[in-house]
Amino acid sequence: MRYKFSIIIPCYNIEKYISKTLKNVLAQTFQNFEIILINDGSEDNTGKILDSYSNKDNRIRVIHKENEGVSEARNVGIKNAKGEYIYFLDGDDLIENTFLERANEVLKNNKIEIFSFGFNMIFENGKIKRKYSSEKYDNKIIRSKKFLSLFFNKKVGQNMCSFIVKKDIIENKIFFTKGLERGEDLEFQIKMLLRDVNLFYDKTPFFKYVSRNGSVVQSKVKLNIFNFLEVLEKFRKEIKDENLKKDLEYFFITYYFYTIKEMAIKGYTEETYNQAILILKKYEYILNKLKFNFSMNYLKMKILIIVYKISLKFLMFILKNILYKN
Known part of the structure; x- marks a missing residue:
């Protein structure tokens, strides 16, 4: 059977949440889909729970593998997907029960390759923590590069679980970077x-990202927070469209300060701090790429750059105690 949608769910030690997520997916009003569950070397009862669901519903397939991380788990899902469209969902999050019905309606237009939509970050009790939805672009067809530009400028939001993509667009072409x-x-x-x-784009928040208390153990920051700066530098060199490159550079600067904010909030060892200075110096040139405009975001970024050049530790104090919001 050719399924309309393949829902790929990487699973690692989520025995407390996966049943709720699977029941939520199975309650969809549109039923032509398969669920591919990748058990990424779980050490709890996750694997047994996944097998129990697979034994009850032939649309559910479980792939057990050694632990290699979420990126490789999703790659395995892509390679095994039989659906025309692919959707990624995390094993402790939720979707609205009319989500696939709406997606099917939108994707009947065979000229649309990606369906992107709004999403909410919610607490475990269901209360909304933050909304990510754009009224301005609701029910509009947009070229994906234009959408990327909007994303870089924080005019639209997108999460790993807030889009559906045609399999042909990514199959054998785009994978997650292992490691x-x-x-x-x-x-x-x-x-x-x-x-x-x-x-x-549909502004409707079909996806619910569940923010869990204590889901991440607070620990001092690690140098891997800077890994994505190298990825952004690679994109900056590859992108030929000058306007899109400028938008990427703005995003690059915001992420540069995001890493500093994370250091400030989580804390760091002296060794990590010294290594961080060297890494930040490597990409410091990007701060000179900020193009003038009259927006508040520009002014805020300019102030951060000035403070950064005076004192990194003073900037971290500001980011943690003045600008940081829970």
């Missing part, structure tokens, strides 16, 4: 959007 510990999902999305295909 990239930070930003692997964002890198994939940028590569996908650079294909310059038609994208349809």
